[in-house]
Amino acid sequence: MIESNQLLFFFSALGVFNGFILSIYFAINAKKKNFTNYFLSLLLLVLSIRIVKSVFFFFNPHLSNIFIQIGLSACVLIGPFLFLYLKSYKKDEKINWKKHVISYLAAITILGIFYPYVEHRAIWSNWIVCAIYLQWFIYIVLSFKYLRPIFTKIKEKESLKRIDVWFLSIYFGVAFIWLAYSMAAYTSYIVGALSFTFILYLIVLLLIFKTNSESTFFNEKEKYKNKEIDKETLDLIDQKLSVIIEKELFLNPNFSLDEAAKELKVTKHILSQYVNEVLGRSFSSLIKEYRIEKAKKLLETETNYTIENLGYDSGFNSKSAFFTAFKKTTGLTPAEYQKSYLK
Incomplete structure (x- = not known):
């Protein structure tokens, strides 16, 4: 004892x-x-x-x-x-x-x-x-x-x-x-x-x-301390980043940082640093923004599709993920946004 x-x-x-x-x-x-x-x-x-x-x-x-x-x-x-x-x-x-x-x-x-x-x-x-x-x-x-x-x-x-x-x-x-x-x-x-x-x-x-x-x-914020990206690389990424939008690569629900880096012909680390430091957000947040913008366009132009299908067509892999992200970004549900636009 x-x-x-x-x-x-x-x-x-x-x-x-x-x-x-x-x-x-x-x-x-x-x-x-x-x-x-x-x-x-x-x-x-x-x-x-x-x-x-x-x-x-x-x-x-x-x-x-x-x-x-x-x-x-x-x-x-x-x-x-x-x-x-x-x-x-x-x-x-x-x-x-x-x-x-x-x-x-x-x-x-x-x-x-x-x-x-x-x-x-x-x-x-x-x-x-x-x-x-x-x-x-x-x-x-x-x-x-x-x-x-x-x-x-x-x-x-x-x-x-x-x-x-x-x-x-x-x-x-x-x-x-x-x-x-x-x-x-x-x-x-x-x-x-x-x-x-x-x-x-x-x-x-x-x-x-x-x-x-x-x-x-x-100290996640100090991740890239003392590893600044040179101006030439910054300009190059800035120009190439539009490729993701033009080709609508974000419509792939599984689109990842690795795939984006390969498409833009830069290293994964450099692209992540650019998105974090220059754009002030994470890569997943950036892609989510692209998908929300795509969803807005579809909601403004498509009336024969269900809102759930519009979410999938915008690159989201689930109904809940689409509704949560859309409401957080716009302050409105997809249905409320569509209704306000069509008035």
């Missing part, structure tokens, strides 16, 4: 130790590469503080009350840092981190001063902790909207970037830890700590076994 407890302590504490190490690593990495990694660093930090409290309290029920209060208070920042980390990758959204961090930090500090855990354990157990877990859950729900483009890719059977897999891992990891603590009354208090260790090592495996050295999980 003693040996099993020692193993339990070892594995639960191992996640905490590595969580602190990774938090430091991402904080240092943020200075060199990407400011958004500060949010990831702080997310791991507050998670680790929460988990270390669980570990020591489980094995030492007489743990100092102030330590318990700090551990529980850290939970109030887990949701906000998850939200801010995912949001920080959206180019068109401003990050008002003070509203999401300072306000909650001030609130939990004031509560801690006027209702210290040592004197008000019942209030903390029955009210404050429940409110913290509710706030954590609300932020998990709010953060989901930043994963919608990834789920759209999955639905449309598009290949995911490594950064997409990374975001999914972080999001569902935090959500699973929240669930583990919420269900602790029906399972065991140590489940949350063990979940953190398990999830942390799954995420680390993503780091270790990544195969593409040209991109990183943490």
